[in-house]
Amino acid sequence: MTVAIIVHGGAGGWNVSEERLGQALQACADATKAGRELLMNGGSALDAVELAVTILEDCPVLDAGRGSYPNAEGDVEMDALIMDGRDLSMGAIAAIQRVRHPISLARRVMHESGHNFLVGKGADAFADRIAFPRCPVEELLVDDDRKLIQHDQDEVPTAALGDTVGAVAIDLFGNLAAATSTGGTRNKRAGRVGDSPLVGSGAYADNWTAAVSATGYGEALMRVVISKRVCDFVGTGLSARSACESAIRVLEERTGGTGGLIAVDARGRVGWAFNTQAMPYSYAVGDESVVIGH
Numbered sequence: 001m002t003v004a005i006i007v008h009g010g011a012g013g014w015n016v017s018e019e020r021l022g023q024a025l026q027a028c029a030d031a032t033k034a035g036r037e038l039l040m041n042g043g044s045a046l047d048a049v050e051l052a053v054t055i056l057e058d059c060p061v062l063d064a065g066r067g068s069y070p071n072a073e074g075d076v077e078m079d080a081l082i083m084d085g086r087d088l089s090m091g092a093i094a095a096i097q098r099v100r101h102p103i104s105l106a107r108r109v110m111h112e113s114g115h116n117f118l119v120g121k122g123a124d125a126f127a128d129r130i131a132f133p134r135c136p137v138e139e140l141l142v143d144d145d146r147k148l149i150q151h152d153q154d155e156v157p158t159a160a161l162g163d164t165v166g167a168v169a170i171d172l173f174g175n176l177a178a179a180t181s182t183g184g185t186r187n188k189r190a191g192r193v194g195d196s197p198l199v200g201s202g203a204y205a206d207n208w209t210a211a212v213s214a215t216g217y218g219e220a221l222m223r224v225v226i227s228k229r230v231c232d233f234v235g236t237g238l239s240a241r242s243a244c245e246s247a248i249r250v251l252e253e254r255t256g257g258t259g260g261l262i263a264v265d266a267r268g269r270v271g272w273a274f275n276t277q278a279m280p281y282s283y284a285v286g287d288e289s290v291v292i293g294h
Helices: 018-040 045-057 101-114 120-129 143-150 220-226 226-234 240-255
Strands: 005-006 078-084 089-096 117-119 165-170 175-181 203-205 211-218 259-265 270-274 283-286 291-293
Touching: 005 018, 005 045, 005 089, 005 120, 005 259, 018 045, 018 165, 018 283, 018 291, 045 078, 045 101, 045 117, 045 165, 045 175, 078 101, 089 101, 089 120, 101 120, 101 175, 117 120, 165 203, 165 259, 175 203, 175 211, 203 226, 211 220, 211 226, 211 240, 220 226, 220 240, 226 240, 240 259, 240 270, 270 283
Parallel strands: 089 117
Antiparallel strands: 005 165, 005 283, 078 089, 078 175, 165 175, 165 211, 203 211, 211 259, 259 270, 283 291
């Protein structure tokens, strides 16, 4: 089986400096290269998507891990989901605080908690019980956001960047996996949870069809269960690219929402689609050159 991996840095306006967009594209390329190398050496798709997303979580211009937006109370509450297409195992967290790599904690939930999804205080308690690394909130906030939390709510500008990062992959054994991580929307209400940690919305992976990660306006994405919808479209015979494009059309027609998708299907074909101004992405198939775009 030929390996493949595709990652995204969030669908959104991206009406920011070329330097910041360049940083996002470089992070996507770095994540793709690292994930592809792991896959080519026989690593699992699950390991590859976790590794790729941790790299994206470390990029300060992306809204996940370091670079997450503070909520209306000045706290950083993050969400993440990881899913294994082999047996549909999944792990998710929501409203987690003081964690640099939420995707890795989500994977620990999948393997060690006895549950699929932990939120808020329960997620925090689980992290502490397994001695998962914690960090001060200042480590998660980039300079722009430190300034934002000093202002009144009405003075906070609308977010211009993408709101999520994600990765999907297929390994040498034909196994699929997906991972999505987010810092949420700027100035959101405390306790708000979007699509990202919701199975079938923020991500989905099934060896029978495809692996998918979504990004965009979560309140609309969850209404059409968009990642599972892509998998269902693949199940009818569409390629990963056509399935993503079809799901974005459903999103527009049924909700008027905006967003983006990446996918890899069971045949190793990658796909993406978005209806926002931009969505930084990068992919690699086998030993072919890494492709980047937005």
